[in-house]
Amino acid sequence: MGAVDQATTGGYLERYDEALARDPISAFGLVREWMRTDWRSLFAELRERRPVFVTPAFTVVTRFADVAEVLSHERVFSVRAFGPRLDAALGAPFMLGRDATPMNWREKGLMRLLLAPEDAADVRELTGRLADDLLDAARPGGRLEAVHGLFRPIALGVCARYFGVPGPDPRTLGRWTRAIVADGFANFAGDPELQAASVKAGAELVGHVRDRLAEHRATLSAGGELPDDVFARLVRTCLPAGSAVTDDRIVVNMAGLPLGFVESAPGAMVEAVEQLLLRPRVLAEAMAVAADPGRFDPYVWEALRFSPFFKLLPRLCERDHVLAAGTPRATTIPAGTFVLAAPASAMFDDAVVPEPGEFRLDRPGHHRLFFGSGHHACLGVHVADVVIAETVRRLLLRPGVRLLPPPAGRVERTLGIFPDAFTLGFGPERKDG
Numbered sequence: 424m425g426a427v428d429q430a431t432t433g434g435y436l437e438r439y440d441e442a443l444a445r446d447p448i449s450a451f452g453l454v455r456e457w458m459r460t461d462w463r464s465l466f467a468e469l470r471e472r473r474p475v476f477v478t479p480a481f482t483v484v485t486r487f488a489d490v491a492e493v494l495s496h497e498r499v500f501s502v503r504a505f506g507p508r509l510d511a512a513l514g515a516p517f518m519l520g521r522d523a524t525p526m527n528w529r530e531k532g533l534m535r536l537l538l539a540p541e542d543a544a545d546v547r548e549l550t551g552r553l554a555d556d557l558l559d560a561a562r563p564g565g566r567l568e569a570v571h572g573l574f575r576p577i578a579l580g581v582c583a584r585y586f587g588v589p590g591p592d593p594r595t596l597g598r599w600t601r602a603i604v605a606d607g608f609a610n611f612a613g614d615p616e617l618q619a620a621s622v623k624a625g626a627e628l629v630g631h632v633r634d635r636l637a638e639h640r641a642t643l644s645a646g647g648e649l650p651d652d653v654f655a656r657l658v659r660t661c662l663p664a665g666s667a668v669t670d671d672r673i674v675v676n677m678a679g680l681p682l683g684f685v686e687s688a689p690g691a692m693v694e695a696v697e698q699l700l701l702r703p704r705v706l707a708e709a710m711a712v713a714a715d716p717g718r719f720d721p722y723v724w725e726a727l728r729f730s731p732f733f734k735l736l737p738r739l740c741e742r743d744h745v746l747a748a749g750t751p752r753a754t755t756i757p758a759g760t761f762v763l764a765a766p767a768s769a770m771f772d773d774a775v776v777p778e779p780g781e782f783r784l785d786r787p788g789h790h791r792l793f794f795g796s797g798h799h800a801c802l803g804v805h806v807a808d809v810v811i812a813e814t815v816r817r818l819l820l821r822p823g824v825r826l827l828p829p830p831a832g833r834v835e836r837t838l839g840i841f842p843d844a845f846t847l848g849f850g851p852e853r854k855d856g
């Protein structure tokens with residue numbers, strides 16, 4: 424199975440060093456632009472020539488071992504930068520904005536218990552039903568805008584039926600998650616309008632979850648039945664006295680589930696589908712086994728390795744730390760600086776991942792960093808796993824799914840990150856513009 428678009432244009436470091444000497448702010452602009460458009464070849468050059476890439480604005484960490492070191496040292500490389508934005512939206516702390524606190528430990532444990540890996544089969548079935556209904560409805564057009572026609576409705580449907588957080592309607596819930604996640608993770612310039620929109624959306628989301636909690640409690644005290652979902656499970660859970668999981672904490676954690684899911688799952692679906700459709704031979708192999716999810720899913724995970732949705736995970740360095748100590752690339756990261764750990768690069772580090780440019784199905788799970796790693800590793804991984812893979816499978820099982828040439832087929836993204844449109848050919852071929 425062959426490699427696709429692994430061409431290295433090279434020369435980034437020369438251009439960067441020259442810009443830095445001449446006009447530092449333009450050097451920063453160059454790196455930001457390359458990370459958006461040329462990340463694959465930029466990372467290849469950095470891994471080879473400057474694996475810990477220190478700039479005046481941030482440090483980019485590109486090798487597998489070093490990315491793992493950053494993500495596993497939560498007291499040195501913290502998520503403190505996420506805290507204020509998420510706190511402002513939710514009105515209280517959430518696990519992804521805190522490191523190594525008792526609250527983080529306790530609530531991640533509780534939510535892991537509720538998001539049981541054993542639910543995977545039911546969630547897959549739910550996803551399959553949602554996907555087929557949407558795909559049946561889409562059939563006549565000859566084209567499918569997959570983000571709003573398939574990926575987001577599925578994520579929002581899973582929120583409603585599995586998490587038990589439907590929002591007043593899917594559209595409103597989707598508007599809330601976009602506003603909060605965009606400000607929390609992509610508003611690098613601190614745009615006050617994005618911040619205000621997030622605070623407003625957060626208050627509405629929290630209010631909605633609070634109302635549902637009150638409804639559930641009222642139903643229980645009237646002797647009624649709760650639905651079969653994660654929220655109801657949490658409401659029915661009897662926790663040890665003094666465990667400090669108050670109703671306020673229940674509300675924040677339930678509000679956190681759609682935030683973790685509704686933007687990232689469609690993001691990952693876009694990447695996986697695009698990577699598979701770019702490789703006709705791999706796609707043909709995947710479709711030959713598509714009746715069996717167990718054999719099909721590894722194609723989705725390998726596709727996602729080639730383009731993970733979260734290419735960089737930001738951290739704040741809390742104290743001076745020698746990264747990659749004892750190796751030739753050992754570098755002191757000074758306290759107070761930003762560090763961008765790059766899973767998208769680490770998963771192509773041939774010191775750990777053999778033949779990284781090859782599409783291979785035999786890679787071990789610990790080479791996959793697209794759900795993070797270490798202290799903040801994804802809470803929803805078991806759910807996300809089946810929702811992503813089953814959505815991709817149901818889509819590709821339909822005849823004639825294909826990429827369209829730009830501009831029609833270009834992925835449109837808000838803030839360069841969150842997909843808003845991904846139009847695919849669908850059904851019998853026609854003239855695609």
Ligand code: HEM
Binds near residue numbers: 684687799
């Ligand atoms: C059921 C759906 C999901 C839920 C409920 C969820 C929730 C979460 C939460 C709460 C965290 C923070 C955990 C902590 O701070 O300890 C997290 C981390 C993470 N999630 Fe998910 N998530 C979901 C789906 C996804 C998807 C689809 C992706 C992308 C493929 C993803 C990628 C990540 C990554 C990369 C991190 C680590 C962030 C970091 O270290 O900075 N998640 N997730």
